[in-house]
Amino acid sequence: MIYLSQEVLSQPDAIAMSSTPQNLGNSPITVADNQVVSDATLHILLAAMRVMSRSVGILHIETAYHRWQVLLKGGGLVLIEEEGQIISTLVRKYAGKGLQFSRIPDWEKKQANRPFCFPFVTQVYRRYPDHTKQVLREIILESLLALHLEDKFSFVWQPINDLAIDLPSLQLALLEGNASGEAKQWQQFQCVKHPYQQVQLLDAANLLARVGNDNFPLFAKVTTGQHRISEIADSFKQPLFRTALLLDKLAQKKIVSILPLADRQSAEKLGESGGINLPSAPNAGSLEPKIFVVDDSPVLLRQFRQLLSGWGYQVSLTDNSEQATDLIVAYEPNVVFIDINMPGLSGFELIKQIRRQPQLASLPLVLVTAENSMTNSFRARWASCRFIAKPRTSDETEKFRDELRAMLREVAPLSTDSLV
Template sequence: MIAMTGSLPNSDFVSTNVPNTLADGQVVRNATLHILLAAMRVMSRFTGVIQVETKHHRWKLLLRGGGLVLAEEEGQVIPTLVRKYNNKGINFSRIPAWEQRQSNRPYCYPFVSNVYKKYPDITKEVLKEVILENLLALHLEDKFSFVWYPASDLQTNLPVLPLSMLENAIANEVKQWQKFECVKHPYQVVQLVDAANLLARVGNDNFPLFAKVTTGQDRISAIADTFKQPIYRTALLLDKLAQKDIVSIVELPDRRADNALADRYLLTTPTVNKNEPKVFIVDDSPVLLQQMQRLLTNWGYQVSSTDDAEAATERILEYKPSIVFIDINMPSLNGFDLIKQIRRQRELASLALVLVTAENSMTNNFRARWANCRFLAKPRSSSDTPKFRDELRNLLRETAPLSTDTLV
């Protein structure tokens, strides 16, 4: 048990609701940002992980020595790190996967530690960018639940960024973000609405790239990395474009915690019928994830998902679904490689897998059958949607029927 005693730095931000003690695994619910930050200041005297959840996202923050060592958002950490390293001139041909199931260890810890040994200066810059980006996102959220896991046995030589320095660095930027009219969060995705006006605004040279990252799949934070510019500058431009109805800033989807994680951390409990089959979806597009998850939930299924293919196998093992839908083209790990990873797990050897892609080719159909998977073509236009839903519903009736389904 960790006692929270003595005076706290910046005590004017501390609420009387801050707990006096935090034991390993103790949960604090519905906290304000001020309470979370106050708890982080106290817990940073020790070494451990604070896991934070909001309505929209989940993070792991590694604290020690009065500061932050790592900050990772679930489902996004490896793609984010790879983008940041690429912008510094370091490219990875392959990102290995790690068995990282301990609640008091960040998923990316082995990866970052190995890269730090070879590129210490660049890694310091990358980690600072990632930490500040995650803190910005946290500061723009509302209510928080968090749980503390000590990790006194963790020996790390990664740099520690003092919390006081980080809070000062992020405070002014948060005030600027709060002035935006349309943009509210760095994790929102952007959808192009008026291509002609966008072309006139950004010019011929920048239009192809700008159009590519405004398809409803790229976050504002990722768009900033693509153009190698500060995230605030990108958000400012997108906010102006959104005010002119040239782009649309998509609202953040609610995060639906899967039952295994909800039971473990006691932070969120999805309102689903626990007797119905579980479905898991792996896709790098948050918009498509949201749409498919909403559709399946409305039908009556329990649904969980991830846009991080590297972490998918671990999540599937925890969630224990009846069927998994997998996108083929994902940046960190393609669908066929993920299938190999899944099939190596003994308990997943016979799990129903479905490859889902917009590329409805004979090659993909053949490879899916060869991998002992089903194949489902994504709709290319709105006119294809009814057919897609019918095929999806029939496939689910066959492989994971609901209690209300009548099997013939």
């Protein structure tokens, strides 16, 4: 049980809403362990975090765009991990300190009510304490900045009584002050609104004139719509604010576009309707290649959308193979990815239907399946299609991304592909 007094809240109209909505007005706020608090302001969240940090536990935080797990202990903050990003963020931050890892632990075997990066970070900390302190501090400050730049939060507190924590704890008050000060600076930007936004290059010639030949290849590589502003800062080994300031100026001059944050809840519902779905794009008249994906798996559709739109492609999706041909004709894509095993029309049946359309006769088609067999590969070639195998393990994911990117550079190159 946590108890938020008026002294802690220092806000007369503070309101928190649990699963049973209740306007608490000027009353103190009591939140039970594992109770969901929704529609909370940043002020309420930070006040709750200060009280919770007196114990040991995990604070699960959600916004419309992101999820975090925060490990609190002894009045301080030990870890923040963002869902779906902590692996790449840790590896990137450690690489910036000169530490490379030949293998990454099996992140899928996580324990309930634990930060799943905790065992790995603890192990590295014992060997490289100074590097780990720097890495964790950078991640924590970037995460707190991101929180300060969003407005509505839901959170759940889960205490932990059996976790031995050797990692350092950073004082929450100092972290809050740093994040609050930087957030005020970010709020002055015209185009950049959040460190997790991605950047799409629009005017390569103008960019080349501004950044020079030495920096242009790297800058072009990290402005393809798949890298966050925080990642770009790490790539250039410069402060996050300085990078954001530069990108804001470039965006004002229409040299780059700062892409809006993807709505997390909308992404989770992707594929439920079985209809066409267009991603957020820098502008409605984008000239980048169009990709169409047909698969009955909402998870795969969501992953394809995030990956391909992140690279800069326009993407349309459907989980209804029987409607796919009509949607493809209407969308006029540059390439189509088709799952083999689907209800209704199978992948091979859909290919036959597509090839009967005169305007689609020469359209590049790619069969996608988890069954990486010689038979499927041969059948794909026989149908004048390309073939790519879905990754079945986490170790195969990077290989799949590389193969997919190489294939797309050949059949549907982006405008920036010739620059990187």
